[in-house]
Amino acid sequence: RDKELTIAIDGWTACGKSTLAKALAKELNYVFVDSGAMYRGATLHAMRKNLVSRNHVDINRIIASLPEIKIAFKNNAKGKAELYLNGENVEKEIRSIEVSNSVSSVAKIKEVRLFLVKQQRIMGINGGVVMDGRDIGSIVFPLAELKLFMTADPDIRAQRRFDELTSKGEKVTLEEVKENLKLRDEMDSTREESPLTQVEDAIVLDNSNLTPKEQLTKVLELVKKVRKK
Numbered sequence: 001r002d003k004e005l006t007i008a009i010d011g012w013t014a015c016g017k018s019t020l021a022k023a024l025a026k027e028l029n030y031v032f033v034d035s036g037a038m039y040r041g042a043t044l045h046a047m048r049k050n051l052v053s054r055n056h057v058d059i060n061r062i063i064a065s066l067p068e069i070k071i072a073f074k075n076n077a078k079g080k081a082e083l084y085l086n087g088e089n090v091e092k093e094i095r096s097i098e099v100s101n102s103v104s105s106v107a108k109i110k111e112v113r114l115f116l117v118k119q120q121r122i123m124g125i126n127g128g129v130v131m132d133g134r135d136i137g138s139i140v141f142p143l144a145e146l147k148l149f150m151t152a153d154p155d156i157r158a159q160r161r162f163d164e165l166t167s168k169g170e171k172v173t174l175e176e177v178k179e180n181l182k183l184r185d186e187m188d189s190t191r192e193e194s195p196l197t198q199v200e201d202a203i204v205l206d207n208s209n210l211t212p213k214e215q216l217t218k219v220l221e222l223v224k225k226v227r228k229k
């Protein structure tokens with residue numbers, strides 16, 4: 001049997017990281033972890049307690065409430081991983097524009113990151129894992145055998161996310177989505193704690209003009225090369 005790799009996928013907002021990570025995991029029979037969903041879950045918990053809104057973050061109380069949070073992934077009947085927050089399926093709610101507008105303010109808190117990174121490392125402890133996020137190759141799995149840094153044209157990313165949200169019945173405008181992506185990219189890449197960075201050993205993948213299938217084919221070739229090393 002081939003060696004089980006750890007694959008880290010980082011990059012800008014809505015550039016296809018989860019789509020690729022999910023498809024790779026399926027193809028390789030690996031575990032897929034959407035680390036962003038975990039930050040979204042922690043943010044939803046804080047929102048429900050009124051500890052965060054667009055222009056207010058109660059950092060101390062968010063930190064104090066971390067022990068209340070139990071985050072887990074469970075596969076649905078179709079085999080798609082969905083996020084559970086304290087036993088409740090919150091998969092749909094965490095993708096809302098409201099959560100998107102607050103998540104970067106919660107994700108910049110050091111204690112929140114330590115709390116989630118610890119769980120992410122346990123999920124990948126045996127290898128055979130594809131994890132996507134912002135700090136996977138830099139902080140969570142700095143020794144990952146394959147690291148990708150994904151990017152795509154901002155307008156294309158906004159259009160893709162807008163199509164995705166509206167197809168699920170979410171009421172948003174393209175402008176709102178554009179604004180959200182811009183703000184999160186800015187906050188995520190300039191924060192003090194584990195900012196989004198392109199690590200030296202990451203391979204850059206610009207998928208502006210690639211379909212999900214084409215990007216998967218490309219990366220499967222990279223996986224083959226890494227396994228031969």
Ligand code: CDP
Pocket residue numbers: 012013014015018035036037039040103104105107108132133134135136184188
């Ligand atoms: O899917 P999308 O690109 O919209 O974002 P996501 O992967 O769901 O992540 C949501 C937010 O969580 C990001 O904007 C970051 O603020 C935060 N995040 C992070 O800080 N570190 C990670 N490893 C993953 C997500």
Ligand code: CDP
Pocket residue numbers: 012013014015016017018019020132160161164207210211212215
């Ligand atoms: O995880 P991240 O936020 O980086 O992006 P995603 O949720 O995987 O992808 C955002 C949207 O772009 C999804 O609707 C994907 O189907 C779409 N996509 C695409 O159209 N072409 C690609 N090459 C990759 C993703």
